[in-house]
Amino acid sequence: MIEPQNKAQAGAEVELRSLSRFYGSFTAVHDVNLQVAPGEFVTFLGPSGSGKSTTLMMIAGFTIPSQGDVRVDGRSIIAQPVHKRNIGMVFQNYALFPHLDVARNVAFPLEMRNIPQAEVRERVARALRLVRLEEFENRRPRQLSGGQQQRVALARALVYEPPILLLDEPLGALDAKLREEMKFELKQLHHKIGATILFVTHDQEEALTLSDRIVVFNKGGISQIGSPDELYNAPSNRFVADFIGETNLLSGAVDSVNGDNCTIRLPGGARLYGPLRKGFDTPRKSACFTLRLESVRLGDAAIGLDNQFEGVIEEFLFIGNARKYLIRLAPDLTITARAPTQQQGIVLKPGTRLQVGWPASEMLMVESA
Ligand SMILES: Nc1ncnc2c1ncn2[C@@H]1O[C@H](COP(=O)(O)OP(=O)(O)O)[C@@H](O)[C@H]1O
Ligand SMILES: [Mg+2]
Known part of the structure; x- marks a missing residue:
């Protein structure tokens, strides 16, 4: 387990119990059970359409589960609306506000929460330092590279110090070299903030480098859960053996x-x-x-x-x-x-x-x- 440097921001425990989502007769997610330790970096890995995003959206609160429960630190959050869940999120198309500069973009979640201005400034500065963008606070999104925009999106998700961070293919829109760089930055960031991270990708290499544990999804269900080493060296089934390495x-x-x-x-x-x-x-x-x-x-x-x-x-x-x-x-x-x-x-x-x-x-x- 990773020891967070800033204990105040340590991660929460997340538990998924028999989580399912049906669309009519179609099963998008079926009976997902998972326990994530505080501060753990867990990746949902699987082919497109295997139910990764739907599972993440149920944790975030954007999608209502058909069955099952989502628990944070032992309490069900199913009845809580998105904005009460205190979960940071970054998606593949990280829509920044084009008319706001970097600092205002990052400040947005704090302003929504009526945090006093002095504290907003301090927390925005800290979040921008974390993603190494402190010198760019006055730029507009279109004056930044894709990787920098992605880091602004991360800073915006981190700024209110959520104990849980959900990242859905956040590197997908970046070119190969930037993606490589961002992988390292994400890993360092995780060490610094200690939040529990649930990360979605279809890229096995991303999953293998970043994760404490990987949850392999196939057809809406979990095929295997294990450390990168376990999944690579001891896949339990054909699907995992073929998908990883x-x-x-x-x-x-x-x-x-x-x-x-x-x-x-x-x-x-x-x-x-x-x-x-x-x-x-x-x-x-x-x-x-x-x-x-x-x-x-x-x-x-x-x-x-x-x-x-x-x-x-x-x-x-x-x-x-x-x-x-x-x-x-x-x-x-x-x-x-x-x-x-x-x-x-x-x-x-x-x-x-x-x-x-x-x-x-x-x-x-x-x-x-
Ligand atoms: N709102 C929806 N209505 C109907 N089907 C959906 C909806 N959202 C997702 N699905 C289906 O559920 C399956 C899982 O989707 P998703 O969780 O987005 O997969 P992944 O993120 O692993 O690529 C897919 O077949 C998708 O088409
Ligand atoms: Mg998806």
Whole structure:
């Protein structure tokens, strides 16, 4: 847990209980249960339409839940209107007031709350310092870059020191380089203010770098909750394995189970040897394994491993310090591997035949649903 530097602003605990939202017969969010600790940075990650924003909007109060409850520090806030919830919000299209300068934009939530002028000035100055825009207080939004405007929106959300901050794809409108910068700023800001942050994104890299925990959404429900490390290294199901990081998903009929391992037969007939998974039922019919790209060994390094094939390079992609290879192992079986650009002397061009292999222990069984 992160220790906030300013305890007065420490975050609130947020709990979602069986939260659901239906639109007619359509289920936008289904039975979401989640407990967020004070000061935690939790990201809702999932494809477009998976229910992330709807969940956030129910926390904010803009959308009324069909079922379930939202609790802050142990008390239900369902009956409270938006402006009474004391929750800061920033959305993807952070509409600033174009006719007001930066300071007035940031002051707006305080003026709404009838805070005395002297205090408004002090708090606006503090919020602008936090987002490093103190020198821009007299500019209009159109005189700022996209990233600076985004920081003004953040300052406006932070200015009344809410114990909860909701951020819905706040970096989505920025170009790649700015987004990268803002990621670091957000992280630093979180350390400084100690607020509980619920952050929505469809970008796995953003989620992995920023979050204490990630909630993976799929089709309106939670697919898995875990730390970035847990989700990357121990995805519980096919969807999460595929959505977080790149992977090969290999599923087939169970041929035999021996001890802690099993052999599966892929549709094309190839056999794979992989470990059973603790906490999972021993599969009787079919099983699915995830195999990370970096686990696939090429050339001599593949010889003698539990799973070994002769493959042919079909395609490669240059990705800076590494290359990604699409390799055909059998008529119905291709896998993707990633290897450092400098492979000891092997030239891996399309058409190259080579040994390809990986240890059983580097495959991980996942639920196929
Ligand atoms: N007001 C609405 N009326 C009908 N359907 C809606 C409404 N709001 C959202 N939805 C639907 O609910 C699903 C989840 O939407 P949303 O929470 O915005 O997804 P996400 O933020 O994960 O992209 C989508 O299929 C969306 O079309
Ligand atoms: Mg959304």
